[in-house]
Amino acid sequence: MTDPTRDLLPEGLEDRLPREAAAVTRISRAAIDVMDSHGYDRVRPPLIEFEKSMAGRMDGVQPRRMFRFVDPSSLRTLALRSDITVQVGRIAATSLARAPRPLRLCYGGQVVTIKGDGLDPTRERLQLGAELIGSDAVEAVSEIVLLAIEALTAAGARGISIDFTLPNLVDALAAGPFPLAGDAIEAVRRELDAKDAGSLREIGGEAYLPLLYATGPFDRAIAQLAAIDAGGALASRIDGLKAVAARVGDKARITLDPTERHGFEYQSWFGFTLYAEGVRGVLGRGGTYRIHGLDEPATGFSLYTDELVKADQGAEHARDVLFLPLGHDGEAAARLRAIGWRTIAALSKADEAKVLGCTHVLDGKEPQPL
Numbered sequence: 001m002t003d004p005t006r007d008l009l010p011e012g013l014e015d016r017l018p019r020e021a022a023a024v025t026r027i028s029r030a031a032i033d034v035m036d037s038h039g040y041d042r043v044r045p046p047l048i049e050f051e052k053s054m055a056g057r058m059d060g061v062q063p064r065r066m067f068r069f070v071d072p073s074s075l076r077t078l079a080l081r082s083d084i085t086v087q088v089g090r091i092a093a094t095s096l097a098r099a100p101r102p103l104r105l106c107y108g109g110q111v112v113t114i115k116g117d118g119l120d121p122t123r124e125r126l127q128l129g130a131e132l133i134g135s136d137a138v139e140a141v142s143e144i145v146l147l148a149i150e151a152l153t154a155a156g157a158r159g160i161s162i163d164f165t166l167p168n169l170v171d172a173l174a175a176g177p178f179p180l181a182g183d184a185i186e187a188v189r190r191e192l193d194a195k196d197a198g199s200l201r202e203i204g205g206e207a208y209l210p211l212l213y214a215t216g217p218f219d220r221a222i223a224q225l226a227a228i229d230a231g232g233a234l235a236s237r238i239d240g241l242k243a244v245a246a247r248v249g250d251k252a253r254i255t256l257d258p259t260e261r262h263g264f265e266y267q268s269w270f271g272f273t274l275y276a277e278g279v280r281g282v283l284g285r286g287g288t289y290r291i292h293g294l295d296e297p298a299t300g301f302s303l304y305t306d307e308l309v310k311a312d313q314g315a316e317h318a319r320d321v322l323f324l325p326l327g328h329d330g331e332a333a334a335r336l337r338a339i340g341w342r343t344i345a346a347l348s349k350a351d352e353a354k355v356l357g358c359t360h361v362l363d364g365k366e367p368q369p370l
Contacts, residue, residue: 012116012123023312027305028108028128030154035130038147040106045087047110051079057086057093057292058266065113082113084127085302092133093293101134120281122306129286131300136288138240140299141270142247148274148286148301149251155305156312159277161253164218164244165260166237167267167287170208177231178207192259211259218245221256237269244270272301279307323353323361323370332365341367 009015016024032042050071055063066079081087084107092103108128116122130147132140149160170189174180180188188208191200195212214225222245226238245254263285264271271287286301324333324345333343344356353361353370360367 010123012121014124020309023309024126024305027155027308027312028126030156031128031151031303031305032106032108034151034154035106035147038104038130038143040104040130040147043088043091043105043107044109045081045084045091045107048078048080049087049090050074051077053090054079054081054083054086057089058289059292061086061266065115067112067114080112082111083302084109084111085129085131085300088129088131088300089133089291089298090293092131092298093291093296097294102140103133104130105133106130125304125306126309127302127304129284129300129302131298133291133298133300134296136268136270136290136297136299138243141240141288142244144286144299144301145244145248145272146251148272148284148303149248152274152276152283152303152308155303155308157276157279157283157308159253160251161255161275162248163255163257163260163273163275164241165256165264165267165271165273165287166241166258166269167261167264167271168269169211169237169258173208173230173233176233177229180205189259189261193261208259215257216255218254218256221258225256225258240270268297270299274301274303276308279311281307283307320360320367321356321358322367323356323358325362328362329365333362336362336367 036042051063051066051068054066055061061083063079066082068077068079071078088105088107092105096103106129108126110124111127112124114123130144132144145162149162152160170185170192174185184204187203188200188205191203191205192208192211197209197212200206200209210224210228214221214228222238222241225234228234241256248254263273264287266289267287268290269288272285273282274284276283283305284301284303288297288299290296291298319342322336322341322343324343326346326349328345337343344358358370360369
């Protein structure tokens, strides 16, 4: 008896059929071409690495989200990558440790996690991104933010909005003007994430309450952040945010949520999230961080374009396709392919041009419309 479940795919995984696969290729190429045009060289790390290497290269990496297994050769634990950023950090700290800084690298590839994120069951995603290694200054942040916006625009996103955050803000304030005991820092972070003013008061985080209201459209939120009396501890961060926002200008709608932490586990002073009109969920995240090993600052972003792929399939991308009958002129067909034609050759007399989706037929040396 045939097993009806034999050909099912695991939850969160799916095939990319021709139209969707074509959309993936278009979007990936468009985004990577933008990064390349700004001087970012592409690297291609492997799908599998030693777990210890990926887990220890940056703060906040979660091995429990990775598929792990024992390498029969070395008897060490291997892991399927859940984030390419950490692999780029390893490359920068090892093979390219002596390369001139700032080092600009980009990448594209699949990542896999054990479980989906929230209500989204997807466990395999296409991750595209760029890393500027050697600097986390405002100039580097501005370059990366603008590059991410340009790459998303080239990939087909419209009405882009960007949400700024300050991932290590609580740590900085707890070590200075708003002191907290070590075990209270995580509690304050948690209540700020939950936007729970009552619980924040209960755990002794009254000084952090104004941060809950410094959110929303950038101009209003940054003014509220500047009004918080933190003894000058916020001044450089506010100046940095304003400088980056000025560079973005009208290329994207900007909002601010200074205490947002979800998705920014290894970011340092600056982070950002990208959204677009008509596209569900987050399209990308980025920010500043440090690479362990060389203890080197870096700035980068990752794009997750699966929702763009779904939107792209609804667009028209019709291509002319040339039918090559039996006995056709091979040199003429090669010449036409060289100038951009897509061809489908007949394998038998039964093959029909229109049935195979062709729009033209090769008549002698030239294409003729059907």
